Amino acid sequence: MNPSGPRAVVADVLSEFLEVAIHLILFVRGIYTPELFESTQKYGCPLKTARHPGLTAYIQQIVKSIRTELIKDTIHRIGVVTLNSEGKGIDRYVFEMSMFQSFEEGLIPSLELDAGNDLNRKGTGKGKGRAIDQDVDMDGMRGIDGNVQDRGSGNNDGDELLQQRSKAYRIRLLEQERQRRVQIAEDRPRFSGLMTLTTDVEALFRSILLKISVSRPDLPSSDSDNLSFTVVVETKSEGPGPEAKPDFPWSPISATVPNEQTKISVQPEAPSTHRKIIPIKTVDIAGVQLELYIESL
Incomplete structure (x- = not known):
């Protein structure tokens, strides 16, 4: 696989966005105290990002593992789950995506059309x-x-x-x-020039981040000292999941364990009356559909 081909380019861009989004979600949900965050800007949007080196490195490791799976096109959902003091999920920010096959199928015809238009012009x-x-x-x-x-x-x-x-x-x-x-x-090693064929990606990412900033679930106030978070990756089919490293393992989730049930998405065949789904934003990026919603558990 071309390390700088279409899939890798899409994975780079989405990974960069996910890293920014995770930082913002942790701030909005109050997982850590506001003093732990600093004001930054990305995609023309004012943001809050964690400045603790350990937390920043941890998020980078998560995103690095996710990027590998994005290239393989194995990911269905990515969830940032807020956990209470008992380790039970109380809400999930879910990024659901449909990507790569439609992107690559759409890229070549777009290039052919542009080439033909230039020739005709x-x-x-x-x-x-x-x-x-x-x-x-x-x-x-x-x-x-x-x-x-x-x-x-x-x-x-x-x-x-x-x-x-x-x-x-x-x-x-x-x-x-x-x-x-x-x-x-x-x-092309970076994103610029590839997806600009069809859309303004920066504006789309900005719109999602702005929605996250004002979309805190309607939940009782919680002491941030009692909250933590985890990131869950749900794959399109059964498999080993993200590649585990000796110093950064990924653990499979068992739906039969009560607390772990709250970390995964609602299953259509077994819907839960206790979960409330709050749609946030859906965007299409060069044929890649990215949907964000919150599950209030």
Whole structure:
């Protein structure tokens, strides 16, 4: 797998966003005292991030493990769970995602469409398409088109042959431009320039963070000394889960253990009357759907 290909790029961007979001959730939920946080800014949005080195490193380790699974496309939900003094979940901020397959299927047609539009603009003199100038010989295209026009209608066989040659040449130019754009997209090490084909990602992330800032669940006030948190990853299918490191293990959750039941999502076949779901925000990022909601337990 290309380490800087589409999946890795999406994983980098979502991981960076999740790290920021986890910090903000911990502040909004009052898991730790306000003095532990400092004011920062990301995606043009004022934020609160933890400044304790140990907590910051812990969150970074969580996000690093999640990034690996995002690349594999194994993750269905990521939950930031608030725990009471007994270790029981009292609310969950859930990030649910549908990604990568639709993203990659949508990327190539988008690039092909852009390449075709640029090629057509060049031929008509309309639009802003200029990238084609650097890589294709439009003089050759004009020469073939000119021959077709100059021959007139007296030699239909010759006209048809030249038209076929013109069409084949145009198809070859389009394929060259498509390949060039795909290569640029895959080789670009960072996010800029890839998803801007379809959306303003920074604005979408900002809208989610602003929603988190004002979406604290309607729960009784709790002493932050008695609260803690955990991050739960729910995979699309049964498996080992995130890759565990000797110094950073992930533990499987058993739904048969009462306290651990509160850490996982509501199952459609066994809904709970004690849970209240609060929708927060749903966004589409280049075919990747990211939904945030709160489960008040």
